[in-house]
Amino acid sequence: MNGLMEYLDMGGYARYVWPAYILVIGAIVLNIFLARRALKRARAAAMRRFSTTGTSAEVPSQVGNAS
């Protein structure tokens, strides 16, 4: 337990090291979220444009995996 606390303390630099890591991991997660959201919205918009019924519909998975 003491070893863990000592590690987390980062030799007294804990209040600088951990926020820096949390910030960067947060930025990575945020970027992944924003990119996925942008793609999802664009897919849904494309689906609506070409929807024969003219109403919003579920986006088929094939749109994202067109290979």
Added chain:
Amino acid sequence: MAWTWFHKLGSPPYVYKLAATLTPWFGWIAAALIAYGLIGGLVISPADYQQGEGYRIIYVHVPTAWMSLQVYVVMAVASAVALIWRMKVAHAAAAACGVMGATFAACALATGSLWGGPMWGTYWAWDPRIIFELVLLVQFLGYVGLRAAVDDTQRADRICAVLAIVGVINVPIIHFSVEWWNSLHQPASVMKLGSKPTMPLSMLMPLLSMFLGYVFLFAALLFMRLRAELLSRERSASWIRDLVRA
């Protein structure tokens, strides 16, 4: 013949499908490399003889700063390709870079500030490299803002491309700022022409892993955003109709 691949990159449906195929591969490679980089940086690498455990911020600060430069270079190159060869896909790729670049430039400044606090005794200094990284952040924000302010996509593409190309001058300034001016930043210890890195391997490996991981992460994010851009830009193109109805 040798340029066939380049011409193919001008085709939105080809690029869309290629991006869709590559995204998961690049994403998982990025996850593995970044995981090793973070664990290596936090646990495996030894403490620094001067900065103790505090130096571990290097594993998030330096790759993030590199990433911000890398995003800008890709944005500027894509803009140049788009203007020279009138390639619509390249405009879409450049447009996809703005927000990513802004977040990573902001993160580079914030993590640098957290490192500067204990090591330099100040969270902010008017140091050349910090100033020009701040300029880079403003450039990204300006790029995103300008694009949002111009309604006509084609006009926004052209104006933003010129802005991105002109602004690329800041990238070498940031890189060489530590050599050109007196700086609180240390001279280059990894990417130095004509000499080996001055870091020991146990410290260097996680850093390089983070850097490579960021390259793949950026590619995966760019592919996703590029697909979103293409879907909204090509609007009524038949390939999107086929894709949607498949």
